[in-house]
Amino acid sequence: MHIIPSPVRLQRRSFLALLAALPLAAPAVARAQMDPGRATAFIQATGDQLVAIINNASLSPAQKRERVGAILRQAVDMEGTGRFILGRWWRAASPAEQQEYLRLFEETLTRNLAGRFGEFQGVRFSLGRSQQRTEDDALVTTIVERPGTAPLNLDWRVADVGGQPRIVDLVAEGTSLRLTQRSEYSAVVQRGGNQVSALLTAMRGQLQQMQAQQR
Secondary structure, eight states, X not given: OOOSOXXXXXXXXXXHHHHHTOOOOXXXXXXXXXXXXXXXXXXXXXXXXXXXXXTOTTSOHHHHHHHHXXXXXXXXXXXXXXXXXXXXHHHHSOHHHHHHHHHHHHHHHHHHHHHHHTTOOSXXXXXXXXEEOSSSEEEEEEEEEXXXXXXXXXXXXXXXXXXXXXXXXXXXXXXXXXXXHHHHHHHHHHHTTSOHHHHHHHHHHHHHHHHHHTO
């Protein structure tokens, strides 16, 4: 069962398919105002780190997965993301289920993305415009280029979470990926009789598949 959907028109941008696996959300905590300049510097630094790993031919796939995973855990608000994605089902879950869900969410997310990074080479990453989106977050546009493909524009929402900038959404081709993922997770729960345990079972199965493929 695939519980992490890809965006529309996957054939157009393989790098977009990678980023579409990133379900991002606004954390359920109070935020300070995010300055666009600070958000831009954060995305620049994060993008530079990721691209350096992607284009490093001396690293093994396992080394790339490990390093990318470490960056993602720092760049994304994992707890806020997971809670938003689960939506109304968070309150229906028991404390034990909530804890297990967040653990599986982070592990599945990082493995899914890190495992795909080894597929790309020759990536270039540059900044576009940045602007204040709301009082809480700023929007930073990036331009991703790969040999033989047209440039891809990706908009990153960045907010202050616990005093640090964190990615809270990614908009690809006009689609908010956090909302897409939320809908998919909810569908899995509903198909399982409105039980969060059904989603946990699906996530465990997906994680096992990833682990087997990445050995």
